[in-house]
Amino acid sequence: MRIVVTGAAGFIATNLLERLLAEGHEVHGIDNFFLGKREYVARSLEKPGFTFHEFDLLDRDRLVALFQRLRPELVWHLAANSDISYGTSYTDFDLKGGTLVTYNLLEAMRVSSTKKLIFSSSGAIYGEPTILPTPENYGPLFPISFYAASKIACETLITAFAASYQMKCWIFRFGNIVGGYPTHGVIHDFVLKLQRDPTRLEILGDGTQSKPYVHVEDCLDGMMFGHATAADLVNCYNLAVSDWTSVNQIAEWTIEAMGLDPAKVAVSRTGGSRGWPGDVPKVRLDTSRMTALGWTPKMGSNEAVRRAIQETVAQFV
């Protein structure tokens, strides 16, 4: 199958490409290396079937021209500002890198008659919900971050295009995804901080934030299962685990995995319940729809975190 993957130099795509290329697909990746890494693309380019296109998805003309030439069957739209804290410095960061980019992609799909889209949304769209664990039909959606606002805007653009042009879409609202080839996130952050200075570790917030961590291998399993199984025009699922891990716990395990003596690492906390403005301190996602569809993750939150720490340490240290 001819497939386009956006955000192809990023964390999830690097793991995805390994699978798609092993399955023998013709895969075209797009990235602008804002968050993605050149060494991850180099890895993917070692395998046959992969073509890389370096440009910014805000360049609609180039995107449309590529889609008209390729006429792909399926798009994995993984490009995003996945580092939520960026969006707190520039209020239009997620509007451009999320909403406008997604519009451009949908428009390129429309003019090239591309009819299938898999999209990585986020549990952050629920804001600070009054119902935990939060189901997919939770409302009203009053997000507290520009990142989440943009993810909702993307979802609604997707459903409007789906209804208008009979495009089929699979929207997955992620918990926190962790694993090999990271570009950002709490584990990546802790490992790099401790590598730079093994005597101290600063935790953003008070460390009691707790979220469902999903290993990227489970995440890909779930998306592929959902894509193969759910057949509505709009298919939308929380993709998470039913348990969770605290940031303080992640810090402890990372210090241990780095081979450091916990007594000799001065842990400090910036304080407050949030890691950054718009951070949702307590996330619980209702996963019963994915379960009813026939899929459950192999790893719980703690196991996903411990394995991701090992993978990150092995890669960076």
Add this chain to the structure above:
Amino acid sequence: MRIVVTGAAGFIATNLLERLLAEGHEVHGIDNFFLGKREYVARSLEKPGFTFHEFDLLDRDRLVALFQRLRPELVWHLAANSDISYGTSYTDFDLKGGTLVTYNLLEAMRVSSTKKLIFSSSGAIYGEPTILPTPENYGPLFPISFYAASKIACETLITAFAASYQMKCWIFRFGNIVGGYPTHGVIHDFVLKLQRDPTRLEILGDGTQSKPYVHVEDCLDGMMFGHATAADLVNCYNLAVSDWTSVNQIAEWTIEAMGLDPAKVAVSRTGGSRGWPGDVPKVRLDTSRMTALGWTPKMGSNEAVRRAIQETVAQFV
């Protein structure tokens, strides 16, 4: 109070300005005359306290400069592509005229420390809901039009700005608003068609579409009451009536109000359940939250429609 009104030459603003100026406020109106009418602005300019600024809200620099100079206390954000069918010709019409414009406005509010916003959202955001009448906490939001997708994107930008910069917002999800000084809509459409050719009337769709029609006087009463009474950071209410009127009924009453013999008007229908792609044929909005807040509309749907037909005929014929 110093107030900014966007979409100041439009239908709802023209009715609003009469009230705000009668109350003695200093009001600054902005419009680009895309849908708004110069003669409506001329009406507003007859009263003291009104200043008009003609420019496109996509011009962020000009908008920010104006807000920095004025530092208003309150914004009524009524600018939008209120003619939903436009959005079916250009897929980025509502993205620009809704989402990007609203981002620009919120950014202008942020840099000028403007802290209060009243926003006209729409019941169209619920898409084709499985729950009728539809409550504010309905989910998931899978809109079928670009107009509705943009209204949701605006709402989420507003709540993200509200949470990030402590702006207070009042979001009203409208039924179909009708009344004097229209610029678009089914009544305006029928009156102008019959004026052009009193022997025929084309109805978009099969005419059985039925929606709750709210008179603009009730709509303004409701928004003003909500603004004065609801005091959360994010205040969101359906603003509608509990009954509804069909498009066929509106056609019949318009023919009658034009003084035409129904037997001599050839009524045709374009067919299908929708008036245009993305039209939601059956809308029912749950108004119990507004009722609980202490407000109910004075006119039911049929009365609102009949009065709006009279007002439109008196104005245009």
